[in-house]
Amino acid sequence: MAAVHDDEDGRFPPMADARPAPTTTERLDAPDVLDAVRAWLPDRRWFPTTADATAVSLVARTDLGVDDRGAHAVVDLLRVPGTSSSSPMTLQVPLVLEPAGTPQATVDGRGVVAVLDDGARLVDGAYHPAFVTAWLERASWSGCPAATAARDSAGGLDVRGLHVLTGEQSNTSVLLPAVAGGSMLKVIRALAPGQNPDIVVPLALVQAGWAGVPEPYAWSETAVEEDPTSVGTGSDASTSTAAPLPQRWSTHTGVLAELVPQARDGFELACDFAREGQPFANPARELGTQVAQMHSALRRAFASEVHEADPAWLLDAMQRRVRSAAGASSAVRSRVDQIDAFLEHMRGVAEEAVRQGRPLPPVQRIHGDLHLGQALYSPQKGWRILDFEGEPLRPLTERTRPDLGERDVAGMLRSFDYASAVGGATSSEWARAARRAFLEGYTGYLSVPGALGFGRPPSLADRVLIRDAFELDKALYEVVYEERNRPDWISIPLGAVDRVLGALPRPATSADAGPAGRRA
Numbered sequence: 001m002a003a004v005h006d007d008e009d010g011r012f013p014p015m016a017d018a019r020p021a022p023t024t025t026e027r028l029d030a031p032d033v034l035d036a037v038r039a040w041l042p043d044r045r046w047f048p049t050t051a052d053a054t055a056v057s058l059v060a061r062t063d064l065g066v067d068d069r070g071a072h073a074v075v076d077l078l079r080v081p082g083t084s085s086s087s088p089m090t091l092q093v094p095l096v097l098e099p100a101g102t103p104q105a106t107v108d109g110r111g112v113v114a115v116l117d118d119g120a121r122l123v124d125g126a127y128h129p130a131f132v133t134a135w136l137e138r139a140s141w142s143g144c145p146a147a148t149a150a151r152d153s154a155g156g157l158d159v160r161g162l163h164v165l166t167g168e169q170s171n172t173s174v175l176l177p178a179v180a181g182g183s184m185l186k187v188i189r190a191l192a193p194g195q196n197p198d199i200v201v202p203l204a205l206v207q208a209g210w211a212g213v214p215e216p217y218a219w220s221e222t223a224v225e226e227d228p229t230s231v232g233t234g235s236d237a238s239t240s241t242a243a244p245l246p247q248r249w250s251t252h253t254g255v256l257a258e259l260v261p262q263a264r265d266g267f268e269l270a271c272d273f274a275r276e277g278q279p280f281a282n283p284a285r286e287l288g289t290q291v292a293q294m295h296s297a298l299r300r301a302f303a304s305e306v307h308e309a310d311p312a313w314l315l316d317a318m319q320r321r322v323r324s325a326a327g328a329s330s331a332v333r334s335r336v337d338q339i340d341a342f343l344e345h346m347r348g349v350a351e352e353a354v355r356q357g358r359p360l361p362p363v364q365r366i367h368g369d370l371h372l373g374q375a376l377y378s379p380q381k382g383w384r385i386l387d388f389e390g391e392p393l394r395p396l397t398e399r400t401r402p403d404l405g406e407r408d409v410a411g412m413l414r415s416f417d418y419a420s421a422v423g424g425a426t427s428s429e430w431a432r433a434a435r436r437a438f439l440e441g442y443t444g445y446l447s448v449p450g451a452l453g454f455g456r457p458p459s460l461a462d463r464v465l466i467r468d469a470f471e472l473d474k475a476l477y478e479v480v481y482e483e484r485n486r487p488d489w490i491s492i493p494l495g496a497v498d499r500v501l502g503a504l505p506r507p508a509t510s511a512d513a514g515p516a517g518r519r520a
């Protein structure tokens, strides 16, 4: 076929004139889109600091279509390969392509991933009405009245006022003031096979008649088909021992929940009180009562998970966590002998308590990562508890395992220590008073007859010992967390580790009598 020349010099016409503009689907498929995402990922709070963004690959894409302003929304699932210090993971990245010349929908350019060579903008879907509207249209809605009214509203689902929260988050929270009278969409970033506890637990608690969580209105799920040649090389989101992925798996990807009105993040609130030298005892006492009610409701909602605690199993699990923390942190490694001695001491105390007919309280479903940042304070509604996903650094299988409620109590107690340090309380009495008040609220509710459902509560002395062990366990987790995420803060949990270890009774001698002085 003869070549078409456009002038006497015989030059070819510019290629751009000869080819039709790519469709938005073709544009999204072009390699520069994935390259732009790879360049943008490392600064996301939810992207693991030790992972290599240049090695990220696309596992699956769901097309959500083009809206009436020409913006094309997709949801990408990306595989982040593991490294020597992190496991492979699957990340959810909703994207919106705004072709050049179409209106920019996000405010102040927030959420822009990149402006591509042809002038098209690539935007993080969480910031864009095209993705959020498509999400709301496709979600599964609960049958509760507010959700039903929102879904069926004559004007459609109104995403005006959409605003992405800033702050240190593992996921992305999108405020939707006009949906269902005010709601919050959480876009889950790290995906792991199975049901997400942050959706199923609040749903079960609401069904059990407890109103201490924001009510889930709607949720989304996805099914993933792995490339058969790579099955077995991936793993779930946060496992430290890379569990192979099945060829097909499904998971929750987002949840829309009731907005807690005028909510203040509990940690920020406590830091403000500490900064201003104001006692935090009253809010802490109310929070203690709320956590006790949460434990009571969790027992009702997950009754089949309640069973007798085996102290040996609990201590073995703690020992394993110590090993894993020591593997990740030199600060923990250098203290490992003292920690082992502490746990051995605890083992003796626990065995003796059981021998004397003072068993541990039963294990049950708990929150698993309770701290002040997981509690919202609303002047109208009081405390509301969030985020039932467990500790993000733990393997998923461990995160929802039945455990002692004391783990949550210890988590909250650690948080008063953080608030005191970060807020700059001038006296250690600030945290001590908050801790005392929280425990008063907690134990006060649990001593109400019938609050626990069965069994007598453990003695105060046993509880104090259990609490020390859980505080140590949490502080060791925090040392690893801070080393990875906020090295400047590591002295906060390390101080707590040394405090608990320093309180260990002197080594037993033959003159010692009784269980408290025993060493194995």
Ligand SMILES: Nc1ncnc2c1ncn2[C@@H]1O[C@H](COP(=O)(O)OP(=O)(O)O)[C@@H](O)[C@H]1O
Pocket: 165, 168, 169, 170, 171, 172, 173, 184, 186, 214, 257, 258, 259, 260, 261, 263, 265, 373, 374, 376, 386, 387
């Ligand atoms: N239902 C809600 N109402 C008001 N604010 C909320 C609600 N849910 C979450 N938030 C805000 O979003 C922040 C992060 O929520 P969270 O569930 O803890 O997310 P992550 O899993 O990313 O840690 C909270 O600290 C709170 O400020």
Ligand SMILES: O=P(O)(O)O[C@H]1O[C@H](CO)[C@@H](O[C@H]2O[C@H](CO)[C@@H](O)[C@H](O)[C@H]2O)[C@H](O)[C@H]1O
Pocket: 168, 169, 170, 267, 369, 371, 372, 373, 387, 390, 391, 392, 393, 411, 414, 415, 416, 418, 419, 478, 481
């Ligand atoms: O909220 P997440 O599920 O992402 O929890 C992780 O991050 C928390 C910090 O954002 C971390 O909590 C630690 O810091 C808090 C102050 O920022 C403090 O109140 C907590 O007591 C302390 O544990 C949490 O441990 C981690 O899992």
